[in-house]
Amino acid sequence: NAIFNFPVATKSMFFETPDLSKVAANFIATFLTMWDGQRLNLLQLYTPDSQFSYQVDTTHLGETPMSSTTNWSYYLSHSRNLKRVSGARPRMSRLYIGTEAIGKAFQGLPKTKHSLQEFPALYSMETTSFPPLNGMQITLHGEFNETGPPEHPAQDHRPTGRFNKYGSNQARGGQLEKRSFDRTLIVVPGPSGGFIVASDLLLVKPYAGNSAWLEHKAPAVAPIIP
Amino acid sequence: PSMEDPTLKVDEFLKVTSETLDLPYRNEAPDYYKSTILPQLLPQSRIIINGQPFGSKAQFQELWSTLPSTQHQVISFDTHLLPTPGERQYIILARLKVRFDESGRNRFGQNADLQPSSMPNSRPIRPFYSNWFGVALTMVVTEKINTNFNTECISSFDYRITEKPAHSTFAI
Numbered sequence: 495n496a497i498f499n500f501p502v503a504t505k506s507m508f509f510e511t512p513d514l515s516k517v518a519a520n521f522i523a524t525f526l527t528m529w530d531g532q533r534l535n536l537l538q539l540y541t542p543d544s545q546f547s548y549q550v551d552t553t554h555l556g557e558t559p560m561s562s563t564t565n566w567s568y569y570l571s572h573s574r575n576l577k578r579v580s581g582a583r584p585r586m587s588r589l590y591i592g593t594e595a596i597g598k599a600f601q602g603l604p605k606t607k608h609s610l611q612e613f614p615a616l617y618s619m620e621t622t623s624f625p626p627l628n629g630m631q632i633t634l635h636g637e638f639n640e641t642g643p644p645e646h647p648a649q650d651h652r653p654t655g656r657f658n659k660y661g662s663n664q665a666r667g668g669q670l671e672k673r674s675f676d677r678t679l680i681v682v683p684g685p686s687g688g689f690i691v692a693s694d695l696l697l698v699k700p701y702a703g704n705s706a707w708l709e710h711k712a713p714a715v716a717p718i719i720p
Numbered sequence: 721p722s723m724e725d726p727t728l729k730v731d732e733f734l735k736v737t738s739e740t741l742d743l744p745y746r747n748e749a750p751d752y753y754k755s756t757i758l759p760q761l762l763p764q765s766r767i768i769i770n771g772q773p774f775g776s777k778a779q780f781q782e783l784w785s786t787l788p789s790t791q792h793q794v795i796s797f798d799t800h801l802l803p804t805p806g807e808r809q810y811i812i813l814a815r816l817k818v819r820f821d822e823s824g825r826n827r828f829g830q831n832a833d834l835q836p837s838s839m840p841n842s843r844p845i846r847p848f849y850s851n852w853f854g855v856a857l858t859m860v861v862t863e864k865i866n867t868n869f870n871t872e873c874i875s876s877f878d879y880r881i882t883e884k885p886a887h888s889t890f891a892i
Contacts (some may be wrong), residue, residue, distance in 0.1 A: 498891040505771030551796035555854035556883030582725035626804035676856040695813040
């Protein structure tokens with residue numbers, strides 16, 4: 495019954511149509527491989543109008559034990575959590591539009607390794623069509639390991655004017671960790687049959703594993719509808 | 721020149737819509753109560769809860785009304801405004817936390833046997849909330865929200881519980 499059980503049987507992967515399932519799965523697999531490898535090669539998917547931003551939320555939720563040494567310094571200065579960043583200027587400065595800005599943002603994030611191919615159960619995904627742009631909306635949830643510091647750590651935003659070669663505190667952010675994330679992409683057809691990422695929103699949060707979307711084998715119980 | 725912030729209304733919109741998921745039942749007609757759950761959904765919107773699609777707004781409202789009481793809090797969000805033809809669309813990625821009443825009643829105050837669990841005229845039993853679960857919410861909403869929150873403007877609502885607490889009676 496719905497009183498002690500969420501009345502919806504969890505499905506780790508949803509695709510609006512069988513065609514979307516093939517296209518989206520291939521797209522994401524390639525995307526993550528490039529993100530983990532030659533990240534700047536991804537810029538061929540972005541145009542002058544493409545938007546990218548990321549938000550960090552450090553709230554620890556879930557059953558995985560909290561690490562006492564968690565460090566977020568590589569992410570915080572450019573995190574666009576709009577619950578915490580106020581004012582038009584800071585909000586708009588953390589939104590990257592166009593390939594040059596997006597490329598810099600990509601290089602300001604740590605190097606990573608995702609394991610979607612090796613361990614797909616660690617990920618969940620929802621893919622629907624996005625009719626206004628004749629494209630698709632892909633939302634991916636999962637985890638990654640940080641494998642190295644950013645190519646070019648983001649500079650601190652403090653207006654002191656002093657340029658610290660090591661980006662002030664960022665260099666001491668050194669410890670590499672496993673994180674969980676959610677990422678939503680609006681992917682639309684490109685001019686020569688390829689894809690364009692019109693919008694890319696990334697949320698990075700403490701590692702929490704995949705137990706929330708593991709599918710249970712027991713049949714779903716019908717909800718009680720008064 | 722002052723910089724425009726197109727994200728200004730999204731914070732409040734998220735608060736208002738997540739609050740509709742938590743509205744307590746106050747003895748109104750059940751069908752009316754169900755209609756107050758996320759009324760901003762367009763009738764044929766794409767609604768996905770924990771990877772399961774819902775065919776319509778009404779089906780979603782029906783299902784949500786069977787849940788015990790909930791409390792949601794938006795803890796993080798970001799948004800892009802897409803220059804889609806006609807009305808522009810916001811794509812929003814939010815993180816929420818949610819907890820569920822574990823006192824053994826649904827939001828109509830009925831226990832598992834569909835009986836009211838308190839005697840008539842007695843004081844209502846207080847909810848007993850679980851630990852927090854984490855939710856990833858992706859929404860597509862039209863730019864109408866900049867002028868009016870009480871309008872059908874959500875074309876896509878993808879709600880997935882991504883973190884569950886170590887101990888809770890309520891299970892997903």
